[in-house]
Amino acid sequence: MLYMFKQQFVSKNQTYVHAQPVDGPVTTAPHWFDDAPISLIPPHPTYQLNTQCVGVDLLPTGDIKSLYSEALIDVLAAFDVRFEIFPVTLLDRAGKEASKRYALFHLLEVQSPVARRVPDAHGVMQLLPMSQRFAADAPSIFRPATHANLIFVTPSVKEAIETRGLSGCAFEAVDDHFAPRSFNPR
Incomplete structure (x- = not known):
């Protein structure tokens, strides 16, 4: 089983907590989703909650x-x-440096699927x-x-994050997310 690792939005005083770059957008070269090391522009960004x-x-x-x-x-x-x-x-919000330390986390592990469809016992191709x-x-x-744009994790990673009680993290079973949906026009 695999899980999608994603953000769980946290609110305080009816506002979703987020941070924005202070000096404009933070860009990367090469692209953020590549499995190669990147350079940040600017090299040491500042964010504000x-x-x-x-x-x-x-x-x-x-x-x-x-x-x-x-x-x-x-x-x-x-x-x-x-990763890097x-x-x-x-x-x-007041411009004071936060007590917790943060970083941009760039995952360097990218996996290609080994198979999308496999034949069943009768030779009919089935979607995995x-x-x-x-x-x-x-x-x-x-x-x-x-x-x-997605990050997949194993149950052991999910359990380790949940055991530590880390906030802002959510998980969804990959197969639930990608399950075929039926359309009901009514």
Whole structure:
């Protein structure tokens, strides 16, 4: 089984907590979804929270890059996957530096599906559930090459994050997300 690792929006005083870059958009070269090391522009970005000191471990930024807390990065690092981090300065709404340390987390593990369809006992091609399309020895955390904006994790990664009580993290079973939907026009 695989899970999609995604943000769970956290609210404080009826406002969704997020951070925005102070000096304009943060860009990368090559692209963020590539499995190659990148360079950040600017090289040491500063982000500002829209609230006062909220300890969210997976912090949305309004674009494809999220801020990961030190605690979340420590959990992910225990799973022996390739990644790089870019520490950022995080300011609260008043402009004071946040007490938690954050970084942009760039995952370097990208996996291509090994099969999309397989023949059944009668030779009829059957569509495999998404979680069964990847090699059994795939990394514990990876981006699927066919959906590079997503991050897939194994149950052990999900359990480690939940055990630590890290906030801002949500999981959805990959097969539930990619299950065929029926259309009812009524």
